[in-house]
Amino acid sequence: MIEIKGVTKYFDAKKVLHEVDATFEQGKVNLIIGKSGSGKTVLLKTLIGLLPADAGTIAFDGREITGDNARNMKEIRKEMGVVFQGGALFDSLPVLENVMFPLDLFSRADEAWKRERALACLHRVDLDNVSHLHPAELSGGMKKRVAIARAIVLQPRYLFCDEPNSGLDPLTAIVIDNLLSSITREYGMTTVINTHDMNSVFETGENIIFIHDGRKEWEGDREAIFHAASPALNEFLFTSKFNRTIKEHLS
Amino acid sequence: MKYTYFYDKFNERDGHMKFLETIGAYLLFLRRIFARPERRRVFLREMTNELEKLGLNSIVLVMIISFFIGAVLTLQTAYNMSNPLLPRYLIGYLTRETLLLEFSSTIVSLILAGKIGSNIASEIGTMRITEQIDALEAMGVNSVSYLVGPKIAAALVINPVLYVFSVFIGIIGGFLAGLGAGSVNYDDYLNGLHFEFTPYYVTYSIVKTLFFAFIFTSIPAFYGYTTRGGALEVGRASTRAVVDSSIAILVVNLVLTKILL
Numbered sequence: 001m002i003e004i005k006g007v008t009k010y011f012d013a014k015k016v017l018h019e020v021d022a023t024f025e026q027g028k029v030n031l032i033i034g035k036s037g038s039g040k041t042v043l044l045k046t047l048i049g050l051l052p053a054d055a056g057t058i059a060f061d062g063r064e065i066t067g068d069n070a071r072n073m074k075e076i077r078k079e080m081g082v083v084f085q086g087g088a089l090f091d092s093l094p095v096l097e098n099v100m101f102p103l104d105l106f107s108r109a110d111e112a113w114k115r116e117r118a119l120a121c122l123h124r125v126d127l128d129n130v131s132h133l134h135p136a137e138l139s140g141g142m143k144k145r146v147a148i149a150r151a152i153v154l155q156p157r158y159l160f161c162d163e164p165n166s167g168l169d170p171l172t173a174i175v176i177d178n179l180l181s182s183i184t185r186e187y188g189m190t191t192v193i194n195t196h197d198m199n200s201v202f203e204t205g206e207n208i209i210f211i212h213d214g215r216k217e218w219e220g221d222r223e224a225i226f227h228a229a230s231p232a233l234n235e236f237l238f239t240s241k242f243n244r245t246i247k248e249h250l251s
Numbered sequence: 252m253k254y255t256y257f258y259d260k261f262n263e264r265d266g267h268m269k270f271l272e273t274i275g276a277y278l279l280f281l282r283r284i285f286a287r288p289e290r291r292r293v294f295l296r297e298m299t300n301e302l303e304k305l306g307l308n309s310i311v312l313v314m315i316i317s318f319f320i321g322a323v324l325t326l327q328t329a330y331n332m333s334n335p336l337l338p339r340y341l342i343g344y345l346t347r348e349t350l351l352l353e354f355s356s357t358i359v360s361l362i363l364a365g366k367i368g369s370n371i372a373s374e375i376g377t378m379r380i381t382e383q384i385d386a387l388e389a390m391g392v393n394s395v396s397y398l399v400g401p402k403i404a405a406a407l408v409i410n411p412v413l414y415v416f417s418v419f420i421g422i423i424g425g426f427l428a429g430l431g432a433g434s435v436n437y438d439d440y441l442n443g444l445h446f447e448f449t450p451y452y453v454t455y456s457i458v459k460t461l462f463f464a465f466i467f468t469s470i471p472a473f474y475g476y477t478t479r480g481g482a483l484e485v486g487r488a489s490t491r492a493v494v495d496s497s498i499a500i501l502v503v504n505l506v507l508t509k510i511l512l
Contacts, residue, residue, distance in 0.1 A: 048389050077391030088386035091377075102390055105289050160389075 001026045002047065002158065002190055006056035009042055009214075016042050018215045019056065026061075026190045029181050029204045033196060034211035035236060041162060043211060044194045048082055048160050049073045060158060076158075078106055081151030083161040087143035089135040089150070095122070096131035099150045106154060121149040125179060141172035145179070152183060159189045165197040177203045198243060201225065210236070226250055280473050283395035284403065297401035305367050305402065305468075306409030312366065313359055313413050314420045317350070320358075321421030322428030324349055329434030342435045343443020346425040348452075355417035356456040357504050360410065360463035364496045368471040371402060372492035375475030376485035384476070399472040403465060410464035411457045455511045462507060463500050470496040 002024040009017035016039050024030040034040040045051040047058060049065060057066050065073045089098050099118040107114060122131060125145040135143060144164055151159060161180065165173035181204045184191040193200065201208060205222040212232040220228065226247055228234065238244045288294035328345045375398055378384050387394040422444065429435035435443075471492035478488045 045385075050385055050388055074391060077389065080389065082386065082389040084382040084386055086381055088382040090383055090386075091381075104293055105390065105392060 001061055002192065003059045004047070004056065007043070007046060007053050007058060008055035009039075009046055009051065010054050016214050017046065017053075018213075020211070020214075020216045022209050022216060022219065023207075024190050024192050025207055027185065027188050028191070028206040029184050030190070030192045030207040030209070031201060031205045032192065032194045032209050032211060033201060033205075033236070035196065038211045039214040040194050040196075040211045042214075044160060044162055044192065047192060048080065049077070078154065079157040081154065081156035081159045083144065083147045083151050083159070083164055085162045085164075085166055087135070087147040089143060089146055091135055093134075094131065095127070095133050095135070095138070095146050098135070098146060099131075099153055101150065102154050118149070118153060121153045122146070124152070124183070125149045140167050141169075141176065144168065144176055148176075148179060148183070152187065155187060157189060159184065159187075159191040161191070161193045161195075163195055163197075164193060165195060165200055170199065173197060173199060174203065180204065198237065198240075201237070212236075276477070277470070277473050280395060280476065281469065283393060284399050284469070286393050286396045288396055288400060289392055293397075294401060294404075297397070298404050301401045301405035302409055304370075305405050306413065309363060309366060309409075309413060310416065312362070313417050316362060317355065317359070317417040317420040318424035320354055321346060321350060321424030321426075324354075324421070325425035325429040325440075326432055326434060329429060329432070339435055339439040340443035340446055342429060343425070343440040344446045345443070347422060347444050347448075350418050350421040350425075351452050351456060355414050355421060356459045356463070357500065359413060359417050360460060360467060360500055361497055363410070363413070364463075364467040364471075364500060365493050367406070368467050368493045368496050369489045370471075371468060372471035372475040372478075372489040373485055375399075375472055376478035376488045379476060379478045380481055380485060395472075395476065399469065399476070402472060403468045406464035406468045407461055410460040414456060414460045455507075458511060459504065459507050462503050466499045466503060467496045470499060 004020060004022050004024075006019045006021060007017055008015065008019055020043060032040045032043060042051060046053050052070075053066050057064055059065070060072075060076050060079075063069070063072045063076060065076060089095075090101065093101065096115070096118055099121055100114050103109070103114040103117060109117075119131065122128065125148050127142060127145050127149065130138065130142060130146070135146070138146065148161075148164075151161075159180075164176050164180065168176065177200050180191060180193065183189070193204070195201070202222055205225070208218075208220055208222065208225060209216055210218040210228075210230065210233045212230075218225075218228050218230045218233045225233070225237065238247050324346045325342055328342045332339075332341060375384075378398070384394045384398070387397060426437075426440050429440055430437065471489075474488040474492040474495070475485075478484050
């Protein structure tokens with residue numbers, strides 16, 4: 001479980017996160033949703049320690065990483081997998097070496113075991129025959145799946161994904177959503193996904209946090225979201241005619 | 252991540268930043284390079300790759316340039332020594348001294364600053380804008396040490412080797428051109444090569460190549476690492492890296508010459 005309290009972030013004089021409180025639960029897919037520029041990526045990068053919080057606390061299962069406790073982050077990073085928006089695979093390495101990369105750095109196991117583990121992770125994301133290819137030879141969906149394989153290779157306790165469905169067709173996006181949900185349950189991880197994909201919200205949102213103008217505007221699950229009173233959330237979710245129709249139908 | 256402030260500041264001003272602030276950001280960047288590598292084996296593997304990428308791939312270029320410059324040096328020296336009172340062995344002597352003292356250390360390093368410098372800045376810049384550096388940091392890897400350390404170490408190893416290659420190939424180029432054009436004969440050229448040879452000049456030049464190797468890897472790496480934005484910014488970082496590392500090489504050359512000679 002990850003708990004954040006009063007997390008605030010400034011870029012120079014501009015306040016981009018306003019005292020955000022939230023709890024990301026273990027074994028669940030926790031979604032951070034919001035418009036582009038609302039501060040959700042800043043919140044995610046603050047959670048994974050790429051941006052320092054200017055105020056507030058962030059605790060991973062009781063271990064704080066903010067302020068004087070920043071040294072805890074070093075250990076927590078080894079329990080953390082991150083899937084970046086574009087995959088962030090290393091261009092110079094073939095797929096197998098990309099997946100083995102965290103093992104090379106943090107595992108003292110022998111080469112054969114590392115290779116086996118990386119191949120097992122690739123198998124888990126349904127990519128059995130691409131280990132020799134380079135990232136440039138993969139489709140967008142395959143890159144995301146390799147990135148997921150790399151993120152889970154160390155069996156992390158926490159998984160963070162920044163817009164895992166961006167740029168993917170709806171079918172592939174659902175494959176990725178389902179993969180992330182099943183992996184979360186399988187590994188018992190605390191998964192935090194940053195998205196503005198409505199399908200993901202309705203498919204996988206077990207705990208949803210809506211960020212609006214750097215503030216937490218709403219929190220709930222995918223059932224509750226249809227009845228949320230927040231005007232900003234309703235505008236965000238139900239701008240499209242399709243989503244409005246679904247809401248009216250469900251109402 | 253406490254250095255992010257400097258990096259962000261550096262990019263915000265985009266060229267209008269005060270000189271001292273850039274130096275400060277660069278020094279903070281250097282401090283991260285010298286952190287202990289995560290795994291020595293990984294460091295050595297990366298360094299071997301860089302030796303191939305930065306060094307072996309530059310050997311042919313260095314050989315071609317050195318050969319022709321050596322040839323031109325010999326012909327120009329011969330052309331300017333029409334006075335019969337001047338001994339012909341001076342042609343070999345001057346070719347050797349020019350290659351040994353300046354060309355093979357400074358000019359070759361300037362050429363490498365263009366070739367290797369732009370390569371490093373664009374490679375690391377692209378890694379920055381495609382979040383590959385963020386991915387490294389998120390894994391707990393010191394991205395500066397991991398990406399830049401092996402490049403600097405490889406350049407420190409390979410640049411003195413390239414220097415030695417360059418001197419030899421330049422001398423051979425000069426010899427063949429001088430002989431072919433009838434400007435100098437074998438004995439005069441060989442006598443010139445041996446005339447008043449000072450071994451310390453080799454030491455002096457090798458010390459220079461070490462400094463230059465550090466400059467043409469660390470400055471482009473700094474510009475690449477601090478890139479923000481997209482492809483356009485990567486291109487700008489690459490250009491700025493080449494220009495600034497070339498200027499730095501010239502300034503350091505002047506300082507080292509004053510100190511060492």
